Amino acid sequence: MNVLETPPLPKAKHEARVLLLNHRLNGCASLIRGLEVAGFAVTGIAVTPASSTDPVHLVVVAISGVDDSACSVVEQLRQSERFAATPILVISDRFDPSVAEEYLHLGATDFLSQPSAGRVLSGWCERILNSQQSDWLFEEYVRERRRSGAFDRVIIPLSLALFGERDHGRMLETILLEAKALCLADGGTLYLRTSADTLEFTMVHNDVLGISLGGSKGSVTEFPPIPLYRPDGGEPERRYIAAYVANSGLPVSLPDLYDSSNFDLSGPRNFDTKFGYRTLSILAAPLKNDAHRVIGVLQLINARDPLTGEAVPFDPQQQEAVESMCRLAAAGLEAYARMQKLKEQISALHLKIDEAKKREQVSQIVDSDYFKNLKEKARQLRMKTPRA
Amino acid sequence: MGKVISIHSFRGGTGKSNLTANLSATLAARGYRVGVFDTDVASPGIHVLFGINDVPASASLNAYFWGNCSIQDAAVDVMPALEGAGVPVSASGALYLVPASIETGEIARILHDGYDVGLLNDGILGLMDHYDLDFVFVDTHPGVNEETLLSIAISEVTIIILRPDQQDLQGTAVTIELARQLECKNLQLIVNKAHRNADHAVMKASVEQKLGAPVIEVIALSDDMVQFGSGGVYCMRFPDHDYSQAVGRVADCLVAAGTASQLSDRRVS
Ligand SMILES: Nc1ncnc2c1ncn2[C@@H]1O[C@H](COP(=O)(O)OP(=O)(O)O)[C@@H](O)[C@H]1O
Ligand SMILES: [Mg+2]
Numbered sequence: 105m106n107v108l109e110t111p112p113l114p115k116a117k118h119e120a121r122v123l124l125l126n127h128r129l130n131g132c133a134s135l136i137r138g139l140e141v142a143g144f145a146v147t148g149i150a151v152t153p154a155s156s157t158d159p160v161h162l163v164v165v166a167i168s169g170v171d172d173s174a175c176s177v178v179e180q181l182r183q184s185e186r187f188a189a190t191p192i193l194v195i196s197d198r199f200d201p202s203v204a205e206e207y208l209h210l211g212a213t214d215f216l217s218q219p220s221a222g223r224v225l226s227g228w229c230e231r232i233l234n235s236q237q238s239d240w241l242f243e244e245y246v247r248e249r250r251r252s253g254a255f256d257r258v259i260i261p262l263s264l265a266l267f268g269e270r271d272h273g274r275m276l277e278t279i280l281l282e283a284k285a286l287c288l289a290d291g292g293t294l295y296l297r298t299s300a301d302t303l304e305f306t307m308v309h310n311d312v313l314g315i316s317l318g319g320s321k322g323s324v325t326e327f328p329p330i331p332l333y334r335p336d337g338g339e340p341e342r343r344y345i346a347a348y349v350a351n352s353g354l355p356v357s358l359p360d361l362y363d364s365s366n367f368d369l370s371g372p373r374n375f376d377t378k379f380g381y382r383t384l385s386i387l388a389a390p391l392k393n394d395a396h397r398v399i400g401v402l403q404l405i406n407a408r409d410p411l412t413g414e415a416v417p418f419d420p421q422q423q424e425a426v427e428s429m430c431r432l433a434a435a436g437l438e439a440y441a442r443m444q445k446l447k448e449q450i451s452a453l454h455l456k457i458d459e460a461k462k463r464e465q466v467s468q469i470v471d472s473d474y475f476k477n478l479k480e481k482a483r484q485l486r487m488k489t490p491r492a
Numbered sequence: 493m494g495k496v497i498s499i500h501s502f503r504g505g506t507g508k509s510n511l512t513a514n515l516s517a518t519l520a521a522r523g524y525r526v527g528v529f530d531t532d533v534a535s536p537g538i539h540v541l542f543g544i545n546d547v548p549a550s551a552s553l554n555a556y557f558w559g560n561c562s563i564q565d566a567a568v569d570v571m572p573a574l575e576g577a578g579v580p581v582s583a584s585g586a587l588y589l590v591p592a593s594i595e596t597g598e599i600a601r602i603l604h605d606g607y608d609v610g611l612l613n614d615g616i617l618g619l620m621d622h623y624d625l626d627f628v629f630v631d632t633h634p635g636v637n638e639e640t641l642l643s644i645a646i647s648e649v650t651i652i653i654l655r656p657d658q659q660d661l662q663g664t665a666v667t668i669e670l671a672r673q674l675e676c677k678n679l680q681l682i683v684n685k686a687h688r689n690a691d692h693a694v695m696k697a698s699v700e701q702k703l704g705a706p707v708i709e710v711i712a713l714s715d716d717m718v719q720f721g722s723g724g725v726y727c728m729r730f731p732d733h734d735y736s737q738a739v740g741r742v743a744d745c746l747v748a749a750g751t752a753s754q755l756s757d758r759r760v761s
């Protein structure tokens with residue numbers, strides 16, 4: 105997927121064209137004004153796109169609640185050649201995560217809800233006008249969401265189009281670091297589930313200890329993977345926090361780790377002893393895929409009070425935001441996996457050699473006197489050649 | 493004794509000439525002594541990549557076949573075309589091209605009469621001897637005509653290029669079978685113009701399994717190459733490009749498989 109394969113990017117404001125597909129959004133007039141203020145020329149307002157070939161840099165689909173016709177429009181746009189790579193924003197009058205997910209799944213680039221839509225939208229317009237890199241956008245996006253107070257709601261999965269599959273490692277790292285920054289946490293760890301049913305340490309960061317492992321720096325070899333099933337009898341492992349989160353699908357937030365008697369804390373204890381550190385608060389949340397299977401765990405330690413710098417428990421708003429970021433990460437990972445699968449399908453070549461035809465073609469040549477002659481010539485030529 | 497490598501494909505437009513030019517230039521820039529024969533006498537083209545627009549009637553592969561010149565006379569030193577393109581070129585390298593005639597009358601004549609592969613073989617050995625060449629590349633005519641099959645038979649290594657497409661796959665399967673019957677031992681494949689989203693490792697495995705021959709490289713279809721449109725030797729201009737890197741790996745392969753000790757002293761690091 106390539107967001108950058110859109111029509112030549114506009115060089116000046118008001119050269120950026122937006123196609124507005126209105127599916128009964130109240131207050132569409134103010135949306136149009138917003139778009140124009142942001143620098144777009146609204147080229148058309150319709151329910152479905154007309155078959156013109158004028159360049160369009162952004163498609164906005166305005167909806168009210170769930171709307172099957174709008175869904176199928178998004179789907180058709182994505183499948184059409186003309187709009188396959190054009191950013192498609194869905195703007196709704198209210199926020200509903202399942203609706204958002206549906207549109208994103210169909211290929212929408214982002215789902216914005218009013219009233220905060222306006223500010224995020226202007227971020228989008230900026231991007232399209234400036235043709236910035238997607239990671240820049242992501243940073244801007246997260247910042248904007250936070251500024252507009254949206255982080256206490258849900259941070260919606262950005263479609264893979266924003267990243268391009270090659271960046272999935274960076275995407276995960278960005279999400280981990282953003283989640284950590286959001287809570288002013290000392291440390292963050294991302295575990296991914298392996299096919300051997302273990303949790304693998306994929307990235308480990310701790311600012312206080314100056315630890316930064318995995319991610320763009322390669323794989324983490326310092327810590328062995330955590331088995332998700334017990335060696336005796338194969339019962340799901342629930343003694344370790346990350347394994348518990350993976351097996352239960354539930355987040356865990358503890359104000360003081362060592363006050364908790366439910367978990368085996370040998371791992372954190374070893375870590376603390378080794379590094380002379382004190383783990384106090386901990387927050388671990390699952391990364392779940394579309395089928396609600398846990399494909400990873402994001403864990404943060406020691407949230408800090410922004411004023412005193414003291415280690416404090418993670419608050420419920422932070423937890424909600426982190427859980428949302430886990431959804432974002434899971435969506436990105438799933439999209440990556442889908443892309444990999446697609447790549448493999450392309451590469452496996454659904455082409456076949458027609459063996460019968462090949463035999464016939466070969467024997468037509470080989471069985472002729474001409475070829476026997478040729479073989480003899482080849483032999484003689486090789487004999488003349490003084491090669492080793 | 494140098495090594496003769498024929499570059500072949502079942503159909504035209506597969507990327508033979510570009511690969512031959514880039515591969516030979518890469519090796520020459522590294523300090524090897526290289527010769528290139530354009531035996532695609534029906535549609536000669538590799539000279540253009542080396543910046544040659546005019547092939548004189550008195551000095552071409554055709555003229556050599558017809559006894560009008562010696563093979564040395566037909567060979568053009570194209571090393572100067574590589575210098576100044578951007579990539580440092582080793583002083584010990586050499587690159588000679590024996591172009592085929594681009595004159596329509598001469599093309600018609602050679603297509604009608606064919607040519608003696610024995611003479612081609614003598615020419616290759618003669619040029620190799622005269623210029624002390626490490627590698628001679630033969631850019632062949634696509635398909636399975638007699639001359640081409642025989643050139644494959646006289647080469648130590650045959651590289652068959654194919655695109656990931658049905659006709660190429662089928663034709664290559666037939667070519668491989670014929671080459672085996674002619675007792676060609678060192679057959680290798682290169683997949684060119686692979687889909688940009690393809691996973692190269694998977695494609696390599698898939699093609700190897702289908703054709704039963706090793707794939708030494710999978711090269712992606714490159715928009716930059718399309719745009720460049722055979723406007724020169726690509727890897728001399730854009731050495732960091734994926735295409736050039738892929739060519740570099742093929743060159744590594746040929747060097748590694750060669751008489752390494754004999755060649756290594758020539759290589760300038
Ligand atoms: N990997 C590639 N990606 C894109 N274009 C390519 C690639 N390899 C070759 N080409 C282009 O394909 C065309 C045919 O190549 P050429 O080397 O002349 O093929 P052949 O000698 O097999 O007929 C040329 O225009 C060349 O630039
Ligand atoms: Mg050619």
